[in-house]
Amino acid sequence: METGQQSLNEMLLIRREKLKKLIEKGKNPFIIEKFDYSHHSEYIKAKFEELEGQEVAVSGRIMSRRGHGKVSFMDIQDAQGRIQIFAKLDNLGEEEYEDLSYLDIGDIVGAVGNVFKTQTGEVSIKASKVILLTKSLQILPEKFHGLKDQDLRYRQRYVDLIVNPEVKDTFILRSKIIKAVREYLDERGFLEVETPILSTVAGGANARPFATHHNALDIDMYLRIANELYLKRLIVGGFEKVYEMGRMFRNEGMSPKHNPEFTNMELYQAYVDYEEIMRLTENLFAYVAEKTLGTTKINYQGTELDVAPPWQRMDMAEAVKKYTGVDFSLINTDEEARAIGKAKGIEVKASMTRGHIISEMFEEFVEEHLIQPIFITGHPVEISPLAKRNPDDPRITNRFEAFINTWELANAFSELNDPIDQRERFEQQAEQKESGDEEAHPMDTDFINAIEVGLPPTGGLGIGIDRMIILYTNQPSIRDILLFPTMKPIED
Numbered sequence: 001m002e003t004g005q006q007s008l009n010e011m012l013l014i015r016r017e018k019l020k021k022l023i024e025k026g027k028n029p030f031i032i033e034k035f036d037y038s039h040h041s042e043y044i045k046a047k048f049e050e051l052e053g054q055e056v057a058v059s060g061r062i063m064s065r066r067g068h069g070k071v072s073f074m075d076i077q078d079a080q081g082r083i084q085i086f087a088k089l090d091n092l093g094e095e096e097y098e099d100l101s102y103l104d105i106g107d108i109v110g111a112v113g114n115v116f117k118t119q120t121g122e123v124s125i126k127a128s129k130v131i132l133l134t135k136s137l138q139i140l141p142e143k144f145h146g147l148k149d150q151d152l153r154y155r156q157r158y159v160d161l162i163v164n165p166e167v168k169d170t171f172i173l174r175s176k177i178i179k180a181v182r183e184y185l186d187e188r189g190f191l192e193v194e195t196p197i198l199s200t201v202a203g204g205a206n207a208r209p210f211a212t213h214h215n216a217l218d219i220d221m222y223l224r225i226a227n228e229l230y231l232k233r234l235i236v237g238g239f240e241k242v243y244e245m246g247r248m249f250r251n252e253g254m255s256p257k258h259n260p261e262f263t264n265m266e267l268y269q270a271y272v273d274y275e276e277i278m279r280l281t282e283n284l285f286a287y288v289a290e291k292t293l294g295t296t297k298i299n300y301q302g303t304e305l306d307v308a309p310p311w312q313r314m315d316m317a318e319a320v321k322k323y324t325g326v327d328f329s330l331i332n333t334d335e336e337a338r339a340i341g342k343a344k345g346i347e348v349k350a351s352m353t354r355g356h357i358i359s360e361m362f363e364e365f366v367e368e369h370l371i372q373p374i375f376i377t378g379h380p381v382e383i384s385p386l387a388k389r390n391p392d393d394p395r396i397t398n399r400f401e402a403f404i405n406t407w408e409l410a411n412a413f414s415e416l417n418d419p420i421d422q423r424e425r426f427e428q429q430a431e432q433k434e435s436g437d438e439e440a441h442p443m444d445t446d447f448i449n450a451i452e453v454g455l456p457p458t459g460g461l462g463i464g465i466d467r468m469i470i471l472y473t474n475q476p477s478i479r480d481i482l483l484f485p486t487m488k489p490i491e492d
Contacts, residue, residue, distance in 0.1 A: 030135070035133055039058060040058070041060070044056060048117070058110070059109065059111070061076060062103060063075045071086070084122055091126065099132070106136030108132075110130075111125055111129065151487065155487050155490070170480065177469050184283075199222055200219060204224070205225045223249035239270075243267035248263075258478065262464070267461050270456045273398065277412045282309035285402075296308040303405060316359075317329065320366060323365050332354070334357075348360075362376075378396045379400075385429050411462045413459075414457070415458040423448050425441075
């Protein structure tokens, strides 16, 4: 009894045999270097009245084909859509018409012919020439969405894009969103810059880095987890508005919102505070939505969201009180805070302070309620090693995180520019790292030196561009908005 795998192997062998015969006939498609097409499919359909009867040249991948003796039809798919090719023995001649028998679904062809409508009213091309440009040696799945192994779409994105061309729309929108972010900042005088991806210190955030080794210098180096510290150095050097958009790398878990490499945007503006950056953030999100979607109202997986400013604002401790009933303004010692944390089921370590407990309580009990756009402020200094302290309450910082749909999409603060305070915080972070916290911030003596030279009052912002794109494209996972997401290799 023939198995499905045997049948598949035979079909693959047939394709190779067809290629072999074409080569023997002196018609090897792989020696063809170019094909000059004149129009795309959707343009021809839209401009049919102008193009009817005119000769055009199109190219694309065969997605279906059928024959009736001396007449053959095939649908080819190009960058815009599909169009039907009508091939007739009388028009092509015997030899060229016979060559159509060597074609398979998945092959890439070029066709020349006149534009017309069939009896059924379908805009088509009456071919005078069909040229095989690439022979496909694999077999396209018929119903890609129906595959049991869903992650094959991510592993073989090239097949996904062929069989599900609507997927392209997501990535076209992704490109427009990134372009709109740049437009917003460029129009407001920000300078786009580039900073190192490889560095000897992985700073600017609390995260575990990817480590590598530079052989020539014989030193360990790290892929950047953030570009914050380099951008601040530029503010020290005299630039007043800078930003960078690019890949960051964090050696952490994977989820629908997390990929080990991701796109982030950070900006820094001299002589403004986090309140000014807050206004910039909500206006930026609204601008990008209007520019790419035509509205500030977003429907994400059935949830209606509106990114129009102004966004709600709430202090972190107030949010914890609202959703847990615990009022941390009445809790002043670390011991009291740890006891409250344990009572609430938080995993409490002996090294945790009051600020750590507030942060853990917020993550555990508050984030799930933050659906509409909101700024959370008043972060404890223990979890904000690069933010300026609040002068009225030095236990917290002048920082905000922007949440939409329960996700953190932006992080910003009035930048800490006191080098003495900064050194002390780095030293505290170093102690946490020694006690086992792999995500604690490392000491960066050159950055300390930079702000000793003098960092003006500065507002900074980081936006998770991929998360913004997930929301604006209404996709369920970060894998759906990355062309080639990180995947565990399939074992042979």
